[in-house]
Amino acid sequence: MFDVAIVGAGISGLVCAQQLHQAGYRVVVVEKSRGLGGRVTTRRLQDTCADRGLSYIFPAGELTKSFVELLYSQNILTVWTDTVHEFKADSQLKAVKTSPLYIAPDGMSAIARFLGKNLEIQLNRRVVGLSLSNNCWHIELEDSDAEVVAKSVVVAIPAPQALMLVESLASSEALDSLRKVEFAACISVIAGYPASLALPPWQAVTVIDDDTLAWIGNDSSKRSGMRSPACALALSPVFVFHSSAKFAQNYIDTEDLQPVGQQLLNKVAKLFPEFANPDWLQCDFWRYAFPTISLADNCLNIDTPQPLICCGDWCGGFNLEDAMRSAIVAAAQINQILQLCPTIPENAFLKL
């Protein structure tokens, strides 16, 4: 019997879990994938690694700023660049100065591994149902007779997926709130090139107003200073291309993504011919990449006899900073109901 079961080991689930764990709660995190981080994930492939979701952290607010400072002090994050180039059709590449963008030389999933420290986490376990009996939540898992039992549940997954779990439990008002949330999709392509590729003089390009392509990142330029042997062979150039939401929307039901990745690459090659012939490419589809319509509140309390709260980047915002804020507010609400400690400091998750 746990005090809190958290569905989803993305950044919001892990921050919420740490907040409650630091406050003395017995917490379990249940995650459907084989790794931590959700959209903050690194793919190991072709003797190297590449960030296929979040590419860098831009400290957009106080939480990400303090988090970055901590990870920087522990050599998990380092500065990647302070210049992003912009590309607009019929114009030259334009260098735009930004605040520093931070990356993890070992891959962005290092951030999630850091947040997962000292937590009880069950991987490869998809939650398929929630039910209440004897004042406890019974959390049903796919392909398993075992279940997780807890006094309270935090659902830290995108709203459309949360809707499936809470549909039979929530009021029509809560369901309406969940249904209003919308996400944009994104296709990300990782492409490996021969060592002879002439490297461009930039790390990242934002493509403005294009129907197909949104972003290009020189992923291998992040790997200097890496510590993990899994990334140690990242000597050949690796680039990551993100599609526009409009392009991705066309392929929501497509099973074979390889031709789709090739199509995105063809577009890249039109703008930058040097990227036409990779040695290999890997394509990923993000059905729920970025919230486009979010909830006004920082979390959604499903008014059930035992606590059930939804959180994530779609609660009160759109980005990583908002995901963290939402997780902290959800943890505070759980604590308000279960009352194990007077208050949980906002930065408890930084006391790792």
Ligand SMILES: Cc1cc2nc3c(=O)[nH]c(=O)nc-3n(C[C@H](O)[C@H](O)[C@H](O)COP(=O)(O)OP(=O)(O)OC[C@H]3O[C@@H](n4cnc5c(N)ncnc54)[C@H](O)[C@@H]3O)c2cc1C
């Ligand atoms: C390509 C890409 C680029 C991005 N770039 C940026 C950026 O530059 N700046 C920025 O701020 N944000 C960016 N983001 C968004 C950022 O990554 C997210 O805002 C943030 O990671 C959201 O975290 P989360 O915990 O709310 O959700 P998620 O990361 O989606 O975590 C949810 C977790 O729940 C798990 N899960 C889902 N259903 C179940 C179930 N039934 N049972 C068990 N587990 C389940 C999932 O596997 C996942 O691990 C980007 C995202 C993508 C995809």
